[in-house]
Amino acid sequence: MRRRGVLSLVLLAVVTLVVSASGAADFAFPLQANSVRLAAIGDMGTGEQPQIDVAQQMVKSRKAFPFEFVITLGDNIYTGSQPSDFEKAFAVPYKLLLDAGVQFYATLGNHDTTNERFYKPFNMNGANYYTYKKGHVRFFALDSNYMDPKQTAWIETQLREAGNGDWKICYFHHPLYSSGRYHGPAIDLRKVLEPLFVKYGVDVVFSGHDHVFERIRPQKGIYYFIEGASGSLRAGNLAPSAITAKGFDTDRSFMMIEFAGDDMYFQTTSRTGVAVDSGVIHRTIRPASGGVAHE
Amino acid sequence: MRTKRWIRCRGVSGLVALFLCVVATRLLAGQGAAPSKERADDAAAFKEFSARVQAYVKVQQTVESSLPALKPTDLPEMITAHQQALARKIREARPRAKPGDIFTPAAREAFRHASRAALEGPRSANSRAYMKPGAADSTMLLVVNGIYPDTEPITALSPALLTAFPPLPVEVAYRVVGRTLIVIDVKSRLVVDVARLILPPAS
Numbered sequence: 001m002r003r004r005g006v007l008s009l010v011l012l013a014v015v016t017l018v019v020s021a022s023g024a025a026d027f028a029f030p031l032q033a034n035s036v037r038l039a040a041i042g043d044m045g046t047g048e049q050p051q052i053d054v055a056q057q058m059v060k061s062r063k064a065f066p067f068e069f070v071i072t073l074g075d076n077i078y079t080g081s082q083p084s085d086f087e088k089a090f091a092v093p094y095k096l097l098l099d100a101g102v103q104f105y106a107t108l109g110n111h112d113t114t115n116e117r118f119y120k121p122f123n124m125n126g127a128n129y130y131t132y133k134k135g136h137v138r139f140f141a142l143d144s145n146y147m148d149p150k151q152t153a154w155i156e157t158q159l160r161e162a163g164n165g166d167w168k169i170c171y172f173h174h175p176l177y178s179s180g181r182y183h184g185p186a187i188d189l190r191k192v193l194e195p196l197f198v199k200y201g202v203d204v205v206f207s208g209h210d211h212v213f214e215r216i217r218p219q220k221g222i223y224y225f226i227e228g229a230s231g232s233l234r235a236g237n238l239a240p241s242a243i244t245a246k247g248f249d250t251d252r253s254f255m256m257i258e259f260a261g262d263d264m265y266f267q268t269t270s271r272t273g274v275a276v277d278s279g280v281i282h283r284t285i286r287p288a289s290g291g292v293a294h295e
Numbered sequence: 296m297r298t299k300r301w302i303r304c305r306g307v308s309g310l311v312a313l314f315l316c317v318v319a320t321r322l323l324a325g326q327g328a329a330p331s332k333e334r335a336d337d338a339a340a341f342k343e344f345s346a347r348v349q350a351y352v353k354v355q356q357t358v359e360s361s362l363p364a365l366k367p368t369d370l371p372e373m374i375t376a377h378q379q380a381l382a383r384k385i386r387e388a389r390p391r392a393k394p395g396d397i398f399t400p401a402a403r404e405a406f407r408h409a410s411r412a413a414l415e416g417p418r419s420a421n422s423r424a425y426m427k428p429g430a431a432d433s434t435m436l437l438v439v440n441g442i443y444p445d446t447e448p449i450t451a452l453s454p455a456l457l458t459a460f461p462p463l464p465v466e467v468a469y470r471v472v473g474r475t476l477i478v479i480d481v482k483s484r485l486v487v488d489v490a491r492l493i494l495p496p497a498s
Contacts (some may be wrong), residue, residue, distance in 0.1 A: 081378075081445040086371035110448040114468075114481050118374050120367045145449055146468060148457040174425075174451060188425035192454045 027278035042073030042208025044231030047088035051231035073208030074109025074173030159200035180210025340401035
């Protein structure tokens with residue numbers, strides 16, 4: 001009797017593993033020549049073991065999906081601004097990635113000090129907000145702590161001048177849409193940014209702040225992702241709502257993304273290597289409309 | 296006789312009515328004048344505030360020019376060293392700095408009006424909500440020429456509030472802790488000036 005019980009448990013464990021593995025294996029990045037490959041992490045800078053676990057999983061995943069750079073969605077360093085804080089919360093956890101030449105492009109969260117913009121590995125070049133281009137993808141990194149008229153005017157100019165040919169990706173700390181119970185959406189910020197995003201055809205927006213992963217159903221044609229659980233976690237904090245396409249709030253996670261032509265492939269992976277979400281977003285070139293997601 | 300009395304009576308009534316009209320007109324004109332006077336006072340106070348901020352920035356720039364320039368670096372020690380040296384030299388340059396040097400009484404009043412307009416009322420609920428979560432600890436000790444602590448989160452500032460306040464040069468920024476408004480030096484993290492009880496109380 002006891003042997004049958006043990007056998008059942010083993011069988012259950014095997015089935016669970018297969019389901020998890022198939023979740024991860026089902027999805028394949030195209031790894032096209034000239035595609036743009038990156039990872040996204042947010043709210044990671046604790047310097048604690050879960051952050052290190054995620055970093056190690058990123059290294060493992062990079063063997064199959066060689067991403068070239070990482071965008072950070074804020075709260076890069078929670079503990080302070082002493083040199084030891086930079087070491088503990090960034091340089092040590094991501095050492096293997098840094099040594100492999102992976103670049104990081106940071107944004108500031110509410111736990112970051114503005115002097116992080118002078119830390120070369122964050123590639124902010126002394127600016128609180130900035131833009132850069134990788135292949136056919138234009139990135140806009142914003143400072144959502146301080147969205148003053150000067151920054152708003154700057155983002156409008158940059159979006160307008162970017163034209164319609166490239167993907168337009170914005171990222172910053174505070175999410176415009178969120179089903180996180182603790183913070184929720186930054187509606188005040190949404191009022192300022194969303195009209196610009198719609199007007200100038202932003203395709204995808206990445207944020208953190210809520211310590212969960214959430215993929216939001218397209219809002220006014222724009223895709224929104226929250227990845228705020230790459231170090232910190234508020235387990236069970238997600239209250240899935242009508243805008244939630246997919247959520248994950250039981251463990252830490254990070255995202256991998258590939259822009260191949262007009263398709264954006266994405267996968268969210270837990271710190272144990274389980275694929276918790278994946279899909280493809282197809283972009284139609286337009287000034288103010290969204291694409292179609294295939295899960 | 297009766298006609299005379301009637302005429303006198305009508306004359307008095309007319310004068311009373313005229314008097315009331317004049318008083319009412321003056322009162323209404325006064326009501327309109329108060330906000331426009333307040334607006335003018337606030338505009339003047341903000342102008343004076345901006346001038347004082349500029350004077351501070353001039354000091355900051357002079358001090359910073361005596362230090363090796365802070366450029367993007369792989370060494371966080373360099374960032375910390377610059378921050379600490381800049382803070383020390385600014386303190387030396389304005390040893391008697393005190394609350395109110397930049398936030399004059401008139402400026403504090405102007406900031407109160409601007410904050411109230413941006414954050415009070417049901418239509419401002421989103422602005423207040425934006426500034427609430429992950430906000431700075433309102434019991435934090437804040438003194439002029441002290442360092443804004445690096446272990447505390449900062450309160451994200453509502454875009455509505457930043458639109459209502461005078462713009463600041465890049466060297467300084469607004470911070471909010473509870474109901475207190477602060478101007479900090481961004482690179483040295485020095486508290487440049489503090490104005491308490493500026494933001495409306497949480498409803």
